[in-house]
Amino acid sequence: TFLDEHGVSPALTFIDIKEFGRVVYPEHDFVIRYGFDDLKKWLIETFPQEKDGLEVFFHQINRFYRQLDHFSNAKLPLWFKLAVSLVLYPQIVKTSCMTLEQYMTKKIKDKKARAILGSIWGFVGLPPQELSSFYYLIILRGCWFESTMFVKGGYSRLFSAMVERIRECGSQVIYSRTVTKIITDCGRRVIGVVTDKGEEVKARVIISNANSIDTLTKLIDDDTRKADYAKKLKQMEKSLSAVTVYLGLSVPAKEIGMQQPLLSIHPSYDHTAGYQHSRAGDAEELPMAVVDHSQFDPDLAPAGKSTLCAMVFAEYKQWEGLSQEAYDRKKSEAARRIVRQLERYLPGLSNHIECIEVATPKTMERYPMLPEGAIYGFAETVPQSSINRLPQTTKIKGLFLTGAWTTPGCGVHGCFVSGFDAADLAERDLR
Incomplete structure (x- = not known):
């Protein structure tokens, strides 16, 4: 890997992640375990009427990944690879021209099955009706199909190790x-x-x-x-921004129901509606991603305690032009709403909160210097x-x-x- 090749890995400890996380819908609640076959098996068992369509879908995405790997590894000029794409890489061309919804609808008719396959739209910030099927497949592979590792100490440790290696090689940071x-x-x-x-x-x-x-x-x-x-x-077009609540808890989050390190909450199977409600901030329940980093690495929290990070999407325009008083009020209400929603899945959460920090689209604009707080760029x-x-x-x-x-x-x-x-x-x- 890149980290091995450039001598960064020896300074790091990697923690193997066994499961991606829990995904919750109104009628479905399941755990994603890394691997192509487990997800396919679960979907066919859950939606038996879609067996043929799901077989075709997974066959085609397998072809896509083979063609993508060949495209990436081929020692040929980029202009040549693009020129022969229609012949050598038809799946790449096809997915580059379609939204995820268009790509799925051709094979899978059940709306709930399509919604579940589109669950990771939250990692890209666009619902299936607008999201490029090409980039969805890139993210799908990295999130659900290939095993992942967490760097002990968090991403700051990875950054520090890279800086150390740069300096060892004679450069300045x-x-x-x-x-x-x-x-x-x-x-x-x-x-x-x-x-x-x-x-x-x-x-x-x-x-x-x-x-x-x-x-x-x-x-x-x-x-x-x-x-x-x-x-x-x-x-x-820029991506959406977000409101993120960081919680320090007096107990391990597992004790109140956080059995996996990631919890992906979908109040509806209609991802477009969830996206629009997130933009407007007008719903009591919004699509939400929750991560317990201390479940990956217990040293990230004091002994017997834990941390949670809960994020919902938000529209920057809903936060600009506010007075300080109005901004503080909106920020506090957004945090209360997120905790209130999360407590439906983690009963007793409020009783164990020792500290709380909140980031808004204005935070994303100020500190990472992201125009309109766009967390995913364009x-x-x-x-x-x-x-x-x-x-x-x-x-x-x-x-x-x-x-x-x-x-x-x-x-x-x-x-x-x-x-x-x-x-x-x-x-x-x-x-």
Whole structure:
């Protein structure tokens, strides 16, 4: 793996995750265990009338993964692979042109079966009627089909190990700086960056993991380039934001019913309705994802205690322009609503809350500097996914993009691949 290849793994301890989590619907409550066959078997047992359609569906996604692996591993120029895609990679082409709902409806007629297959829309932020089937299949593989590991100490430990390795290799990592300008040669090639401390750092190559909107419309110093990108990016749809409640509990969450590390709650089989209610914030129950990180790694909480993170989607516009008093009131009510809903699945939760923190779309805008708090970058619609995704290369030589806003897309898996590919592009540019 990337971490092995670059000497990061020895500094990390990996915890094997046996089960993905519990998924709850009004009439279905089940546990996802990693592997293609278990999910297929459960679906056929639950929806026997859909057996033939489910067989076809799983056969086709198997073909998709084989073609995707071949596309990724083939030592051929990208332009050539794209030119022969219709012949060699028809499943990639097909899924790149369809929403998830269109892709599923052709094989599976039962709406509840389709809803359950579309459960992971919450990891991408779009309901099946709008979500690219291509990116859904990417996320499905990483979340439900392939076993996953958790880094002991959490993602901050992974970041620290990477920083340690970078320094061991003779490079610098500098904290407490914000890049305020990317210097270019009249918009043709990068020259360096300027920080908020007034420092100027020369560079032949720059990889930006800041959001692509700020990188291309604010940081670069060429007005013509900025205007061109601003016109293009203004037309692109951003993902939703979120309200997240962080809870510190006086007991292990397992004692109040959190038997798996992840709980995915779907109050309805209609994901589009759930998406719209999330945007409006007008329903007592919303689609919700809950994670007990201390179940992965008990050292993340004091002995005998635990943490929970509960997230619902939210529309940034519902939170902008509020007075401080109105914002605080809305924030408190959102937290109460989330805890109230979660307590239906974890009885007695309120009695064990020792501390609580709340993040809103304004939090997502302020700290990670995400425009409108868009947690998944540009929305993974058909026109903004696969080969239509904002590329990592730019019109400025030596400037490359990485992260959720660019190729291949959002999520931990997507961002890791994005960083790996951006480094590869930068290395080629330096040769």
